[in-house]
Amino acid sequence: MSDHQENSDEAAFDAKDEQQNQQSAAEPVETGTEATGDATSESAAAEADPLQALKSAVEELTVRVGELEEENSSLKDQYLRKSAEFENFRKRMQREKEDSIAFGNKQLLLDIVPIIDDFERAIRSAEDSKDFDAFHDGVVLIERQFTSMLERKWGLTRFESIGEEFDPAKHEAVTTEEKPEHETSIVLEDYRKGYLLHDKVLRSAKVKVSMPGASSS
Numbered sequence: 001m002s003d004h005q006e007n008s009d010e011a012a013f014d015a016k017d018e019q020q021n022q023q024s025a026a027e028p029v030e031t032g033t034e035a036t037g038d039a040t041s042e043s044a045a046a047e048a049d050p051l052q053a054l055k056s057a058v059e060e061l062t063v064r065v066g067e068l069e070e071e072n073s074s075l076k077d078q079y080l081r082k083s084a085e086f087e088n089f090r091k092r093m094q095r096e097k098e099d100s101i102a103f104g105n106k107q108l109l110l111d112i113v114p115i116i117d118d119f120e121r122a123i124r125s126a127e128d129s130k131d132f133d134a135f136h137d138g139v140v141l142i143e144r145q146f147t148s149m150l151e152r153k154w155g156l157t158r159f160e161s162i163g164e165e166f167d168p169a170k171h172e173a174v175t176t177e178e179k180p181e182h183e184t185s186i187v188l189e190d191y192r193k194g195y196l197l198h199d200k201v202l203r204s205a206k207v208k209v210s211m212p213g214a215s216s217s
Contacts, residue, residue: 111149118142155198161187161205170194172204179210186210 119142126135150156161171166185174191187207194205 115146157196161190166209175208180213182210182212
């Protein structure tokens with residue numbers, strides 16, 4: 001083999017070796033570029049996800065705020081309606097209370113009016129006839145009808161006191177008289193009649209009572 005051929009083979013080998021070295025050197029550079037690109041993409045995605053989550057949270061809160069405002073408006077409207085209804089109810093109850101006080105005795109007065117009519121007729125009759133006895137009898141009849149109506153329809157009863165034992169709950173002693181023979185105080189005279197309303201004392205009777213004591217020997 002000639003020297004010229006050997007030199008050619010060595011040159012070809014060196015060129016091939018240099019080409020491989022260049023390829024090997026180039027490969028890490030490409031790999032590094034791909035890794036950098038992947039890291040950038042992941043970082044961008046990581047940054048995008050919190051932003052999207054925050055945006056979604058803001059949208060949800062906005063919707064919730066709108067719902068709460070609508071609910072608040074509805075509750076406020078209900079409150080105003082209930083407040084107006086209660087005020088109307090309070091005024092109506094006040095009017096009914098005032099009417100009850102003003103007209104509470106309406107039925108009683110309607111029952112008394114016919115008695116007044118009877119008195120007017122008795123007075124006119126007495127003026128025409130000048131008959132005292134007839135007038136007296138008419139007044140007595142009207143008084144009986146009147147007291148009977150009050151007892152029957154209204155529970156108003158007139159009680160008798162003469163001869164009864166003195167009872168401070170029913171009697172008011174106006175005068176007294178010594179009665180040694182009496183063992184207890186007894187009503188001697190009835191100056192003003194007493195009345196019961198449904199078995200309770202409406203007005204006590206004004207009476208004269210005896211003062212008991214030992215009999216003189």
